[in-house]
Amino acid sequence: GDSVTQMEGPVTLSEEAFLTINCTYTATGYPSLFWYVQYPGEGLQLLLKATKADDKGSNKGFEATYRKETTSFHLEKGSVQVSDSAVYFCALRETGSEKLVFGKGTKLTVNP
Amino acid sequence: NAGVMQNPRHLVRRRGQEARLRCSPMKGHSHVYWYRQLPEEGLKFMVYLQKENIIDESGMPKERFSAEFPKEGPSILRIQQVVRGDSAAYFCASSPPGQFTEAFFGQGTRLTVV
Numbered sequence: 001g002d003s004v005t006q007m008e009g010p011v012t013l014s015e016e017a018f019l020t021i022n023c024t025y026t027a028t029g030y031p032s033l034f035w036y037v038q039y040p041g042e043g044l045q046l047l048l049k050a051t052k053a054d055d056k057g058s059n060k061g062f063e064a065t066y067r068k069e070t071t072s073f074h075l076e077k078g079s080v081q082v083s084d085s086a087v088y089f090c091a092l093r094e095t096g097s098e099k100l101v102f103g104k105g106t107k108l109t110v111n112p
Numbered sequence: 113n114a115g116v117m118q119n120p121r122h123l124v125r126r127r128g129q130e131a132r133l134r135c136s137p138m139k140g141h142s143h144v145y146w147y148r149q150l151p152e153e154g155l156k157f158m159v160y161l162q163k164e165n166i167i168d169e170s171g172m173p174k175e176r177f178s179a180e181f182p183k184e185g186p187s188i189l190r191i192q193q194v195v196r197g198d199s200a201a202y203f204c205a206s207s208p209p210g211q212f213t214e215a216f217f218g219q220g221t222r223l224t225v226v
Contacts, residue, residue: 102154
């Protein structure tokens, strides 16, 4: 079945450091790909998405590119802030399905 | 416009009791989804409902779990005769009418079975 594998955490960075959180997927078709973020005490929020190969999703300085050849959707940010501390979830949704398939989540802590 | 509201936020039940988790979707949303997050795991799909209909329950355990989304009122996830293994965070999401629209998540209910 479909699955998402993302980088184990926790990840601890200093403010203004470069962030990469790796995400790879297994799917039978052509899924849409998502990154969700969960800030402490809150629900999951959609951070960005990409619906086809080579699409780049971006939001709040975060970016991820849908790479079909490597089945990857790595999350990057050039300069993290303390306010980016959260848990990040990579997810996919198969074509024709309403279900989201999530990775296990990566906890990011950014220190001043 | 209030977000997806789940209550309670924390629920403690003894083994064998029933747990009822409530989810009020965002205004205008007619689709509700339930996901479960076990410790050290990602969120796992449980069930997808539209008003008064279960559309996809392929992720629901075969026994003790049920879900409903009545015409009036919140969606309810019901777990009968809870066991320790049911301890998890349960997340509800809702989306507007139409196919493959964006889902908005609630803050979750953390169930602890003692």
